[in-house]
Amino acid sequence: MSLPLLADLPAVLLPLVTRAQQSFRAALVSLTEAGQATFDAWPAERLAAFDRVCAASDFVADQVSRDPQMLLDLAESGELERGYKAGELRQQMAVAVQEAASDDELGRNLRRQRTRQQVRIIWRDLTRQADLVETCRDLSDMADGSIDLAYQWLYERHCQQFGTPTGRRSGEPQHMVILGMGKLGAVELNLSSDIDLIFAYPEGGETQGVKRPLDNQEFFIRLGQRLIKALDPVTVDGFVFRVDMRLRPYGSSGALVLSFNALEQYYQDQGRDWERYAMIKARVVGGDQAKGDELLEMLRPFVYRRYLDFSAIEALRTMKQLIQQEVRRKGMAANIKLGSGGIREVEFIAQAFQLIHGGRDLSLQQRPLLKVLRTLDGQGYLPSAVIDELRQGYEFLRYTEHAIQAIADRQTQMLPEDDRDQARIAFIMGFADWNSFHEKLMYWRGRVDWHFRQVIADPDEEEGQEDGGEEIVGGEWLPLWEESQNEESASLQLQEGGFSDAQKALKHLSNLRNSSQLRSMQRLGRERLDAFIPRLLAQAVEHSNPDLVLERVLPLVEAVARRSAYLVLLTENPGALRRLLTLCAASPWIAEQIARFPLLLDELLNEGRLFSPPQALELGAELRERLTRIPEDDLEQQMEALRHFKLAHSLRVAASEITGSLPLMKVSDYLTWLAEAILEQVLALAWRHTVARHGAPRRPDGTVCDPGFVIVGYGKVGGIELGHGSDLDLVFIHDGDPQAETDGAKPIDGAQFFTRLGQRIIHLITTQTNSGQLYEVDMRLRPSGASGLLVSSLGAFSRYQENEAWTWEHQALVRARVLVGSTDVGHGFEAVRAAVLGRERDLGTLRQEVSEMRAKMRDNLGTKGTTAGKGANAFEATASFDLKQDAGGIVDIEFMVQYAALAWSREHPALLRYTDNIRILEGLEQAGLMPAADASLLREVYKAYRSAAHRQALQKDAGVVSGDQFVAERREVMRIWAQLGLS
Structure with a gap:
């Protein structure tokens, strides 16, 4: 962002510079002559920066006049012109905390450190020596250091007074866990943020080492109160951070500190949508980091649902409506955070995708907004052009927010009405006057608001605007669904809509309405169903055969009725519903697949992706990327990811085939590439697991196998002719030494190792999970068939093919090829195949x-x-x-x-x-x-x-x-x- 030269200072700001210089020089009189000379000797660039910063910020001008030595020290150390190294800011604060001998002195030292850092951070921000990310990081580091260092200081003295809190179950000393929420959790604090905190402790018990023990909760409540007192109150030295504890369970009426179990129970039973939204950014900022990570892992299922959760959009839409009502009530249209097109709308856009998709796409489980935006771009959730506008708009708004707050260190996002402060904002943002700045601001707010409406807007509102009316989409079908009209009228409406057998359609709807699934639905789920069915009927009658559409889609509706978030997905995305009906009308196989695995509805959201399956290399790269986001020891999630990947891409291929965008030969290619990409990762997982237990096997020459193993495909997969639902004919071959032991803690011989590796591979492929199995596997083409060894050495395979195999086995070998595994063993197999098939025959x-x-x-x-x-x-x-x-x-x-x-x-x-x-x-x-x-x-x-x-x-x-x-x-x-x- 371009900066004006000092000569460009608006005339209205020149008196501020003059006053700041006079005040600072007067303060320097109290110092030594060397101090005054030091200021005069500053380079021109720093003196110009002094004028610029003091023109923009009364807070900096006042603080440096109160403590001129502080500014001189910052300048002499070079801290005004350089960014901090990792841990440097915390180290400075640690020195100040360690020097404290009492609670009062702790608070005083923290406040003085905060003032020093605030001056430095504002200076670097206003002179644009620090970008937005650095400014937010330094502010957040300052908050982290203040919280954790004060906590550790207080905890030691609290234990001396009340004893050491000890877990009743574990018998271990207990520490508090301090969660930073909101902008602090995301490392995005602004220049005058408050900090939203939640306090927790691992388990109940009581303190030990004193005559009158305290219950752990009471101990930590008192400790939490001391910590807040150290940070929050305004004294003659200012404040450290305003502390807001209202995000804790039950808000202001709830206990200040809760145990992990109490927190988990609360969020499981009573957690509300806005609390999920808040918990996205939760981060351990103080106390026991390891236990804090355990707590966040416990709460993850509350935040990120394993299924697509479009109910999040409803919640965010409701929150936005409440904010808009408050903005209107308080006349806050000029609020660049909460007003239309403000900072909060960019946050809502990002967090809508996080809440909807984050349970399945772990790359979205991030806190910083700019990183989330990059992920939305990289993963194809939003076009790059949209992400660019959201990022630029967000940065412009955040820089503006800092400019507003730098003036007086006040927590506000309201545009100023005063001419002088308006001139300050325009000057800081690099504009010649307020009007040109305001024009640019309103441009970015307009773009943000437009994108916000595309993501969050109510489909009924959008349709109503297009149609020039206020009616709910499909509203004409609501009486039929609710049975508020007689059967004759309902039949006539269906006939006029194009249904050939109106009675049969009514019967289907009646069966759904009276099904056990619907009778046991909760109120919210029933409301979502009642909103969805009229939309379904409205779109069904647009098809040439609405009877068939209804017959095939209603089983899906019944299957997902208890997980009504899927109904919200289709309600929120008319295009996805349209594609669902088209595909189900064309293929009962697709209808059945989606009914069995509703997570496939996600694939209907992006039309371009649905009908454009990736190439082989892209398939492999996408799957590897997905699996790298999953912890190596989380086998269950890895298996689910593999199955979802297979289901999703199988649907995309089928959809492309049905619409004619993919010819037969390409269909088989894609399905075969898909199998190969999956087998590559299955082999890698199985290899890691088996080696972790037994160590690596060795070849006859003593070298380590890595992996010295191939999966050979026969039949359709070998002939690159896989179809929908095809099984896999596989043979496993290795070149290890069957007698040599592995090099692990629990060694086994090579033959056992490769047998267990093969068993592990089959387990990963065929085990039934919530998402089914990957493939049926047929191993009967291995040497000696079902009675033979599961895995053959390359030598044994060669001898069998040369001496014992039947002609039909050689026929099968014509279509055999290495799918994945060791290149060397693959070449060995190809040589055996060529020798066997190329021998002389009668x-x-x-x-x-x-x-x-x-x-x-x-x-x-x-x-x-x-x-x-x-x-x-x-x-x-x-x-x-x-x-x-x-x-x-x-x-x-x-x-x-x-x-x-x-x-x-x-x-x-x-x-x-x-x-x-x-x-x-x-x-x-x-x-x-x-x-x-x-x-x-x-x-x-x-x-x-x-x-x-x-x-x-x-x-x-x-x-x-x-x-x-x-x-x-x-x-x-x-x-x-x-x-x-x-x-």
Whole structure:
């Protein structure tokens, strides 16, 4: 921010400079001549800064005249021109506290330190040598030091008088925990902030070491009163900080100090929305830091809900309305904190996202507002342009707030009406006059208010403004839902709205209304449901098939009725509701997924993100970032994060497929990339856990495995062809020494280690949590199948494939590839695969074995009546066609590809480069092993079959279509099957 030169001082401020200089020089007379000479010898820049600061701040001018030596000392030490190092401010205060011999002297020393620091901080702020963050940090450090140092000083003397408080359960000495709330908690104190505190202590008991013990609570109440007295009262030396204790449970009528259990019980049973809002910024500022961290962890579930909590917007909206009423009542429109477009609105915007999403997105669990804004930008909650405006507007408002408060060290955010003070504010903010400053201020307030309305505004108000009316959205459907009209009128309204079966729709609504879930709802939940259903009906009738929409969405409504915050999400976000209805109408699979896992509603909020799944590298990076925010020892939360990630991205892929923005091949790509990103993190988690218990295993050459392990994917995941709901065919391989012991405290041999690693991986993937399981896992393709070892060494895997594996296992190996794990072991696996698949084979025997295996599968799994394998012309039409198993279907194409790879890869090793059927068919064509027309036909038919199978899956139908579909395609597949000599 640009600063005016001293010559630009408004004329109205020049007398202030003259008076300040005269007063300061007069005060210097009381010092030595050296003191006067020191001031005269100041560099021009510092003298100009003196004039600037004294013109702007009566407080600084008065304090330096009262104690000129203080300013000279600050100048001589260089503290006016440099920022403090970490801990430097606290150290200065500690010296002052240690010198105190009584409570009165403690208060006096703290107040003098506060004055000294306040002069320094204002000086640096007004000369813009310190930015907003530094100024707020120094003020907050000063508060932290004052609180904690005074507490420690008082605690020692309090114990001497009343004994040491001791926990009844633990038997340990007890310390108080002092929570700083609001701006103090967020390290955002302004130049004249009060400090909001909450006092607590860990557990009940009584003091020890005295004849008449005190109850712990009584001990800490008296100690808390002494601490407040040390900080709050105004004396001849001023004050340290105004202390506000009204944020504690029960406010002014509550006990000054409560135990941890009492606090937890209060917030669990009686905690109100505004208290959640306040607790976001709670920070331990004094007392027992470790116990304080435990307390905040205890209270975290109260602040941050595990689900999306759009009820927070209701609470913030109510709070804002109360503030606006107070602003109007007291004529406070000029208040830059509470007025329209003020500081509080920026805070509300940030904290709305924190309260809504913070339970699941740990990156939002931060205190400083500017950091939260950066996270909202980085995580895509708000566009970068919006964040830039909010940040710039907030900084302008906070600098203005400091300018107002610097004048007289008064706690106010009201714009001055006095001409001289207005000139001061404009001058401090770098403007030529009040009008130009005020114009800029109102611009930023207007932008902040506009963004605030986009986030916090009531959807009914917004719709009403657009429609030119005051009616609630969907209000015309409210009588039908509340049964305040007769059945005939209700049926007619539904018919006119486009419902084909009005009676059935009424029945669905009646069943919901009378369900056990709704009968047991609390009043607030029922009110939210009553607000939501009319909106649902209003949007349902906009669809071509409202009957289907209602039938599929009402089970979701019933599923989330007891967690009505989800209803608020949809009420607050009409666009999300619109997308929900569209997707549910298109796919019962999506409707079921969202009903089972309502947390997926979050994905509907951002339309751009919903229909734009990320690329492979972005997927992996996003998941890693999510998991790094979770403590390493919190396995439950890690598993939930993995499952939510999978559910969310699966929905995004399905939504993109339904809307046509993602073609079939890309759908499979994304679902496969998703599985790989998840398996990468699952392996990392399992490895860390197993190594932590047993130490790391070793290779035969003695080097440490890290991890010396790979997860190999077969089938659909190996062939990059995952579909919705696909399971994972996996094989685990390692290159460790099975006999060598691990290097941990509880060593086990390498074979045991890798078995436990494999078991851990399967546990992480398949365990059912609140968010379901990650995938079904099939391990039957490992050597010797279900009877074989869970994890094979690379050597054992090679020997099995060379000497014992059946032809069908080699067929499966065609589609096998390393998904995640050690690069070296991966190369080893690729070498084994190439050697096994590329060995010389008797083609007659190969054709026979492939044909026999296909016949068995068709007999057991296909539709009866198909006659594939007995000639291309022997096609028998059936009533239905199993896309996968019937003659001419998906498996026939897969078997032809596998046969070709086994038959010809010895002469054409390029056939082994890829594991997906499409690119292997391209390789057969390029090698001249299959006519181009046939290879192209098989590729197109294969994609058509899989596309149909995907559609069936999204409709929750089996992969079976009517027998009159794909007739020509089936004949052609069977023809090529016969030409390859398969029977």
